[in-house]
Amino acid sequence: MYLARRAWAELRNEVFVLPSRTAVLLWVLALLALPVVYSDAYVLRILTMTCIFAIFAASWDLLAGYTGQVNFGHALFFGAGAYTSALMSHKLGITPWATIWAGAAVAALFGFAAGYLCLRLRGSYLSLATLAFPLIALGLLFAFPDFSGGELGISGLRRLALTPVTNYYVAAVSMLAVVFGLWAIADSRFGIVLHAIRDDEVAARASGINTLRYKLAVFGICAAAAGLAGALFAHYLRVAGPSSLEVALSFQVVIWGIFGGLATIYGPVAAVFLLYPLTEWLGSFKAFGELRLLIFASIVLLVLLFMPRGLAPWLRDKIEVQCPRCKQRNGAWRSVCRLCVAPLQTQVTRPERLVGHQ
């Protein structure tokens, strides 16, 4: 009873005060409850894919948004995870429950390697150099078709679970775990260091931060998450093909990340949950089937013209305001800050403005 009352108090004081937190809670509950209420196989299929891509987009954001290592070749990690898991479970006959972790581990190794190669690069050089990595891997895969299956990839993999509902839960639960894990990392001391590296690497190094080690670590973490997504994807579709290494996938994740809002984690996830079902839904119409990508690109372009910082930050600024004094976030309906009771309205009266500026 005490615990229940404590939980309710926490919920009321920490979650319901902010519309964004309420939205996240509702979203988690909806994700977990959906198959119970509505278990259409087609909808579950789309949502499973959405969850997998949400892991992928969130992992890109930690690397590109927080650390500023704008990676144009994130598909390398996705493909590494997919191919490793596929090869191990197909050729060696190990259960996919074990091989997805192996996929994530190998992807992390690829992450360390890519990170090591990119340590001296920055800015656009880094983006354009990373674009090359998945394409080099793709060339190697095509050059050795006996090992990799060439253009067709490795098909006929074992599934993680048999029914659509269990498959959905596997994807949804791992998505929630990974995304909240990445969010926790981004919110911790480690995340603050990443912000510092993005904003001014020289200053960060001057403050005694071993930026090289941090950059390598973040490459490894993000690659592992992306590799897990790739492995889940391969076992869900039962095929690991060259499409998991293509430029299109790398660009797709860049679009999701920037469209949702960089350096937020929840932004890219929201973007995937918005854009991926939307494109699938548009594709289900006969008339739109061919125009799907066109409509997708046009929506991205138009939305960007109005919210150049991305969807999630724009939305968040509409429904929440930041306290000018203690930087705490408040619901937009409040007139004073919920912690320090400072007035929140943007129109400050004259004497207060004088005081504020001196």
Place this chain on the structure above:
Amino acid sequence: MLQDILVTGLVNGGVYALLAVGFSLIFGVARIVNIAHTAFYMLAAYCFYALQVKGGLGFVPAAAISVVAVTLLSVLCYRLVIEPVREHEAAVLIATIALALIFQELMLFSFGGHYLGIPSTLEGGIRVLGVSIPYQRLLILVVAAAMLAIVWFVLYRTRLGLAIRATANDLEVANLMGMNVQRIAMATVALSVALAAVAGVVVAPVFVVDPFMWLAPLVTMLAIVVLGGLGSMKGSLIGALVIGYVEAITVFALPAGAYLKGAVALAIMVAVLLVRPEGLFGVAFEEER
């Protein structure tokens, strides 16, 4: 085989040079990583196809109209899409990706996904050193050389070129000296897309035209630009020749070379970056804050 490598490398290098120099120009002046650059090249090839094969125009008018039309389109895109979000680098980046996707899908929708061939206008060829070069490929080489000469002239012998180089060197100071930076950026976009469009037009009769023809040269072009050093004309030119020859050597000399040509070119780029992080001719500038 040696002669084949020499000729193919030179011709491909010429095309890559046209693309890479243009990309490098935009990056240098406006700091835009223009993913849609090769999409304009694809558009020009399609425009040329429509005018020459469907419209029955001659080579020269069709080529001229395509280049002008694509250049105007690029200026329009720049004004409508890129300029409003100029201060948000990330937004500019995906705006150009979205533009490229839109062009690809539009062409896919209006021309279909199959390969379209354009009959070459110049039949026959000459023999040099025992290898026969079709006139069409010779034309690519001549046009590429001429365009590069024109770009050199514009950049180093005109007031506009002086302004472009000044802006590339230091945007803020150029602005303070009274140059209209916005208009210079626009002129640069027009100039660089015109180069891409010319490349698309001369390449169309030799390669096949399809909606995805922008992806492969995009990656190669980015590799060249990074290899040569971002924003450096000389670097792009030399990088283009290096990558053109590397690709030719891989295709002719290695087994399964056609699959590996991209991988080898990109691996060379990565190797150069490891030794010189700013590319061959890039300026190792202090961190911009």
